[in-house]
Amino acid sequence: MGYDVNRFQGEVDEELTCPICSGVLEDPLQVCCLYALPPVAQIYICHIHFRFQAVMCEHAFCRGCINEWLTRQPTCPVDRNALTTANLRAVPRILRNLLSRLSITCDNAPYGCSSVLKLDAYNSHLEECIHNPKRPFPCEKGCGFDIPKDELKDHNCVRELRTLIVKQTEKMGELKTEITDQQLTINELKRELQLFKDFMRAMRVSNPAMRAIADQMERDEVIRWSSTLPRARVTRWGGMISTPDDALQLMIKRALSESGCPPHILDSLMEFCHERRWPRGLSSLETRQTNRRIYDNYVCRRIPGKQAVLVLSCDNLHMTEDVMIDPGLVMIFAHGIE
Structure with missing residues (x-):
């Protein structure tokens, strides 16, 4: 619907009004298609020729008015020629400029607003108008809700909070159901993925190409897992x-498993948590003291919730073989991990 003509100062040109609602055009659209008129018969020595003439009506309407009209009948409201929404376009700039220069009173004039403003500033003014009865105000009774100005006197914090709790409870129930469904899907995908991995491992024994693919998949899995662990x-x-x-090793192994450690490297990592399996540069107290300055070059990953770090080979390709081993080292500390 267009703006009420009586709200404007001065005379409003008829070209700026909507033929449907008779109000000043609001968010206007213009007909811009070519219509085919009925054929005109012309007789030329016993031959009949049909000639189609085309015209552009260029009528302008409020967007809401013309869209509602076309839901009932697909014709132009003025000249009754065929019309669809595909034939509607934005009005020319000159028409938009003429509309923007019109002066209109505020919607909230009945509530005390005396502002008269240009039409192009109308919407922004409505959002900020202090007389707007629907303008939200924070409740001062403690609930913290933003309440429309005209509803403040009837606002009840307890009632609103109860309504919110009911809605949140319903939402939580829906989310729990969705989570359950998603978990079932995830478990099924995990099962299928494990079957696929088992198939790949079985195939790698007899097929070198499959062996290379399976090895690469396992390396990629380790890299993805590593990226989920925080740096330490x-x-x-x-x-x-x-x-x-053994008790400490079991605790660390459980933490690794819960963090998503790929099963094919879990046992190997735990074998390399004791100095008896560490590379020669770390295998004794003397060598560790000698190489202490090298430690700061390690890229370490924190084992979640534990005073322990992972030094994975995929993160430490820059380290030499005497202080690194594949797939990586587990270093457990009494203290000193950030």
Whole structure:
């Protein structure tokens, strides 16, 4: 619907009004298609020729008015020629400029607003108008909701909070159901992925090409897992436990598994958490003290929730063989991990 003509100062040109609602054009559209008129018969020595003439009506309407009209009948409201929404375009700039120069009173004049403003500033003014009865104000009773000005006197914090709790509870129920469904899907995908991995491992024995593909897939899986672990910094290398007991190893193994460690490297990593399996540059207290300056070059990943780090070979390709081993090292500390 267009703007009420009576709200404008001065006379409004008829070309700026909508033929449907008789109001001043709001968000206007113009007919810009070519229409085919009925054929005109012309007789030339016993021959009949049909000639189609084309015209452009260029009538302008409010967007809302013409769209509603076309839902009922696909014709131009003025000349009744065939019309569809595909034949509508934005009005020319000159018409938009003429509309923008019109002066209109605020919607909130009945509530005390005396502003008269240009039409192009009308919408922005409505959003900020202090007399707007629907302008939200923060509740001062404690609930923290933004309430329309005309609803503040009837606002009840307890009622609104109860309504919110009911909606949130329903939403949580929907999310729990969705999570359950997603978890079932994830478990099924994991099962299928594991079957595929088992197939690849079985094939690699007899097929060199499959062996190369399977190896690359396993390397990529380790790299993806590594990227999910936070970087760690060792502040006291002297706090390293180079000979962890079985109970400590079991605790670290459980933490690795819960972090998503690929199963094909889990046992190997745990074998390399004790100095007896470390490379020669780390295998004794003397060599570790000799190579202590090299430690700061390690890229370490934090084992979640533990005073322990992973030094994975995929993160440490820059390290030499005497201080690195594939797939990586597990270093457990009494303290000194950030």
